[in-house]
Amino acid sequence: MAVSPSTHPRRLLPLFLGLFQGALLLFFALFVTYDEPSAQAEDTNLVANEVYNTFPFFQDIQVMLVVGLGLLLAFLPRYGFSALTHNFLLLNFSMQWALVLQGLLHHFHHGQVRLDLHKVLISEFAAVTVLISVGAILGRASPCQLLAMATCEIPVYLASEWLIVTCLGVLDVGGTITIHVFSCYFGLGVSKALFRAAKQPLHPKETPTARSDLMSLVGMLILWVFWPSFVAVPCHPGDAQHRAILNTLLAMSASAVTTVVASSLLERDGKLSLGHLQNGSLAGGVAIGAVADMAMPPVAALALGSLSAVVCVLGFSFLTPLLGRKLTLHDQCGIHNLHGLPGILGAAASAVAVLVASKDTSGSQSSLSPTGGNASEVIHGLQRGTAAARRRPKRRTLWGFDNLR
């Protein structure tokens, strides 16, 4: 936490990172191990199936975060290289830091921490919050400031996720609330804290050029393609995962077309704005996360995707200038429009879906339950229990025994 851009920032960065790596090695040496080798042939097959089921999703998410998000952030000319490297460094640091904290917090009382692909995936999700928050201060913060932010954000995220999912029992399979909304407001808070007084004029290297725009567009397309994997990986295998994939595909396709409509109507010359396209096309993916695995009709996914694209484009046109003027709030990449507003929309949709399901009396409550369990399970699930059900089956989903046979 002591990292601040003080006297010798050039040496602070390697010093801090070096000490962190040393502490990581120590922690792993003392506490972390792998699962025992499965003794029986049948177990081996189970592990094999789990690897084949989860690993392609995991690789998709890695491509999204390392290549897609890195290129998306590279829209500032003369900052493209730094955007890619900072994104890469922050992902690795945050993932390791989340691995350490999760090991300490959740598993310490069981003695040894048993590492598996599922735990790495959970840490990767934690790291995503940092990568989103960075969007608010991109190009203005030093690497040391970014690392300090990551160091603080990961424990706050873990606490807030525990509060929202485990205590309040909110259904949020795609991380709409726990990841997107949280990291948006965390990032805006950091931006406000760091650049409080400064009502800076537009920096010359903040004007995108044609070339940096092209790379950024490619990054958006990569994110758009692999987003269904991000939403679907924590779902129950089978129907729920199938539905999550389809809902995400529908929402993102509707987002893409609606963004073109909204942007063309709003821009004075009728031309499509690149910034709108880059963010609006992804807004559907943010909003659908909270409800992706619920048994809602397909039209709801389409409507949610369209609506979130409209909200995102309106946010860029009206809200961002307003926030900048009134609150001197600087939001470099417009994360409030991409993650904040669509996230709130998704949370509202999730509440509506739960209300609709609980009003419906003829046994259709189970329509919300991804496992198709009986009604008492589901009612329990909608309150307290779901949180536990969401957490624990998540583990079972990824590495459990109900996966194949």
Added chain:
Amino acid sequence: MAVSPSTHPRRLLPLFLGLFQGALLLFFALFVTYDEPSAQAEDTNLVANEVYNTFPFFQDIQVMLVVGLGLLLAFLPRYGFSALTHNFLLLNFSMQWALVLQGLLHHFHHGQVRLDLHKVLISEFAAVTVLISVGAILGRASPCQLLAMATCEIPVYLASEWLIVTCLGVLDVGGTITIHVFSCYFGLGVSKALFRAAKQPLHPKETPTARSDLMSLVGMLILWVFWPSFVAVPCHPGDAQHRAILNTLLAMSASAVTTVVASSLLERDGKLSLGHLQNGSLAGGVAIGAVADMAMPPVAALALGSLSAVVCVLGFSFLTPLLGRKLTLHDQCGIHNLHGLPGILGAAASAVAVLVASKDTSGSQSSLSPTGGNASEVIHGLQRGTAAARRRPKRRTLWGFDNLR
């Protein structure tokens, strides 16, 4: 259909797209639903396996179409950004339009349309025809003209596919005839209709630069890598799919090397032409589609790949200038050389394969049958029945019950 570049083209595009999105929402609200949740645990496992078997292929194809094809088309400098966005918009619009039409045509008499990943995939294939046809008029048509073309092409494609596969019983697993040859001549027709009289001089922004060439080359490489997924996804799981992957790999590898040979010999300075490499390397993938899952010897795949690369390079060197001079036919990306000629070659190869198999009397007729069925099934299959067999097992292939156990 009323979309034409008339009085207010700037407002026509969002108006048309907005109305379309509204109609889509209405159609989905009235007619489309998901499958019932599978009640039993065994069913859940089946769905899970089907998701894991098909979804990685689906993601590969999405990468091909969104990133690979987008970058490939971005070879015109100052048009790279538009090429990527138009490609992205057209893919989404055409996919949604195909989803609506397929819902109306094929499933209306069953009442509710049950959406699944397989139906999305089929719509994606329909959208591919639009993306290919665009190549003929790239950089010369307005977004409204492109959307109008997509609106017309999807129903014509669905009709022609029904005619070719269901009525005529043509074996065409990789879409060589139904997708590549069809969309090539459709695109050339549109080009002729739109730019009939105009024997335009080369537009300055049509001369590729080193940078736009590099992006385009990366796009070709992405298409080259993921092409086997495109060909193999509709095949029967097991031997046929394995064979389709291997045949496509062999054909594309032979194409790549043969293109270098042919281009170096044809170009006056002995240098490899980038245009030749970009198209010739993919020609093998176009041609192999019609025969990929047939039990032909591996050498046939190699030979077909080499031959189609030669045909493609010869087409660029001799046929394209000839067509431009004689017929004033403008083919911006050379889709006739990449999709037309190799597609016809593949169709001819398919006919030869069927003839060889039917002449061979010693029970080897079954070598054509991907499922290894008995002879009577196969003979039936080569005529009328195969079409039905191709359609229906396709569904079974992707989501069916013979997939795992």
Added chain:
Amino acid sequence: MAVSPSTHPRRLLPLFLGLFQGALLLFFALFVTYDEPSAQAEDTNLVANEVYNTFPFFQDIQVMLVVGLGLLLAFLPRYGFSALTHNFLLLNFSMQWALVLQGLLHHFHHGQVRLDLHKVLISEFAAVTVLISVGAILGRASPCQLLAMATCEIPVYLASEWLIVTCLGVLDVGGTITIHVFSCYFGLGVSKALFRAAKQPLHPKETPTARSDLMSLVGMLILWVFWPSFVAVPCHPGDAQHRAILNTLLAMSASAVTTVVASSLLERDGKLSLGHLQNGSLAGGVAIGAVADMAMPPVAALALGSLSAVVCVLGFSFLTPLLGRKLTLHDQCGIHNLHGLPGILGAAASAVAVLVASKDTSGSQSSLSPTGGNASEVIHGLQRGTAAARRRPKRRTLWGFDNLR
């Protein structure tokens, strides 16, 4: 072998490649066939599962080699286009050449060569050695010289791999020794042989620019993301493959962070060097290959990743200038620092792991055995037998019958 940059190099390249393609066709026509279609339904399911288990890994590796490595090599401005095309051409040529040689050498005495995805994968690994060696002479050798090198290197690689793995029984699942160390010193030898006397000044097109650096960085990130697939694909399914994925993830994550530390401390201005980042982040993946599937504690993977990044950065800072001065050895991409030094480190780690396991007397010798076999098997395995065990189960791993049930 007669290819040398002599009188008519412009015609030599297509002539040589054309003859090679003809010979390939002849070889395939005479000797290569596919497996018989599996007669029974159960067999079909087995083949299907094997395709679904291996094919995603295979596609990941194709992306690494064609897109990732191509872009990584494109860091020389005005050579980016050639780097991508030469890489693509060499991959295809070497893969075909390895397929021919493997067919001739290993399978000739069984009559027909039965082609499957596993054999293509093995040939792909052989082609990797050529792509690595090219790094030493990038931008200085003509295409003909590169092809001549590939023609020689593939048989030498196959012989050396047979010697190391089959005769000496070295455990090397990720190809640390057989691929990385071998191709590094082969490439350096070729560089020395080709540019013996010439102590050339820095060529102007060898100074990277901001744009070429960005593309190269994207290539590195693609390689970084998909590296676990490269290491894990030849492992036994189940625990060993799971462990290989996790070990590779940990090693590469530690490499990335440690590279930033080491590079920032070494560079005079405290800035991160792009060359260091590009190579150091991948060094962990090179080193971990030899031990990835062994049952060592997770901390060993982290430590090996960190150590290899430090060694790689030190190599760039001190060893490369020294080699250039003393031995007039030109190493364009620094393959000695990325593949040579970390490879030797990985080999040493492998020896240590074997020693630790063989000293440990309480039955934990089996901890080295990926299959969890009994002690006598393992002892045998560590000497002669493992080689055979590594070769044969590799086949079983990819296409075998112990895969699913």
